[in-house]
Every structure is written in structure tokens, then in C-alpha cells.
Amino acid sequence: MANPASMREEAEAVAIRALGFVAADPELLPRFLALTGIEASSIRRAAAEPGFLAGVLQFVLAHEPTLMRFCEETGTPPPAVGMALKALPAGDDNHERSI
Incomplete structure (x- = not known):
């Protein structure tokens, strides 16, 4: 089993790739914003705020064609995106949420 710190680092790396993907797309970026x-x-x-990276992954995961294009363009397996989301703050119910 991977240690939680390395899992979070990999999750952050996936989310940062997703943010770059969204930011580079002239149709996705305005929708995300x-x-x-x-x-x-x-x-x-905003990227430094807890929960932001999870939000980027939620945005990508919410639209299957966007998810598949992200995965194809970055070589990221689709299940890795969902796993990354769960490893980030605000990505699941195991993390404290700000109110």
C-alpha cells in the first residue's frame, strides 16, 4: 500500500495536469470559470486553496467526453482521475470541509 503522502502527491500531479488541460482549452476554461x-x-x-484541485477533477469527471479527452491527451488512465479525487482534500468525506 502506498503511503498517504505519495498518494496525495500523485493526486495533486493528476489535478495539476487537469488544470493545465482545462486552462489550455478555449471552450472548457470559460465554462470552468x-x-x-x-x-x-x-x-x-485559487489553486493554493484547499479543495481547488479536487474541484478541477470534479469538473473533468462531470463530463465523460471531457474526461476521455483529458485521459487521451495526457496518458492518464480514467480510473486514476477518480482515485486522485478521493486522495485530495474535499475530494471525499474523509477530509475536513470548510464551511
Whole structure:
């Protein structure tokens, strides 16, 4: 069994690849910004917030064609995206949530 720190690091790496994928897509980025309420100029700051990376993965997972395109373009197996989500803060019920 992998240690939790390495699992979280790998999960963060998947989420960062997903953020780059979304940010580079002229159709996905505006949709992501509209759904999250984040301004494009604030993405870097928001990325440091707990739960942001989980939100990126939730966005990708919510639309199967987007998920499949992300996986194809990055060589990420689809199950790895869901596993990464669960390893991040706010990705499942095992982490504290801010209110």
C-alpha cells in the first residue's frame, strides 16, 4: 500500500495536469470559470486553496467526453482521475470541509 503522502502527491500531479488541460482549452476554461466563479487572473491564487484541485477533477469527471479527452491527451488512465479525487482534500468525506 502506498503511503498517504505519495498518494496525495500523485493526486495533486493528476489535478495539476487537469488544470493545465482545462486552462489550455478555449471552450472548457470559460465554462470552468463560470461554474467556479473564479476569475482567470485568480486561478494561481485559487489553486493554493484547499479543495481547488479536487474541484478541477470534479469538473473533468462531470463530463465523460471531457474526461476521455483529458485521459487521451495526457496518458492518464480514467480510473486514476477518480482515485486522485478521493486522495485530495474535499475530494471525499474523509477530509475536513470548510464551511
